[in-house]
Amino acid sequence: MRSPGGWIEPGQTPEFDEYTVVLAGVLRVESKQGVLDVAAGQAVITRAGEWIRYSTPNPEGAEYIAICLPAFSPQTVHRDA
Secondary structure (H helix, E strand, O other): OEEOOOOEOOOEOOOOEEEEEEEEEEEEEEEOOEEEEEEOOOEEEEOOOOOEEEEOOOOOOEEEEEEEEOOOOHHHHOEOO
16 A cells, blocks of 8 residues: 555454554554554554554655455454544
């Protein structure tokens, strides 16, 4: 996936675990526990039922791979309104 600088995804409480590896740039992951900036070469795991929001704070954006288990679907992501 590629996201432009300044991009902010709506918050979500998914029914799946998400494993994200950042290939380039920085991906910001917000949760109720705080904010984590994940840089190129790093990874983060978010767990099912945990509220999260992804964004790319830096102007160059980010490139990353996200694997959802079980698979992502619009019915199980539960994005904020």
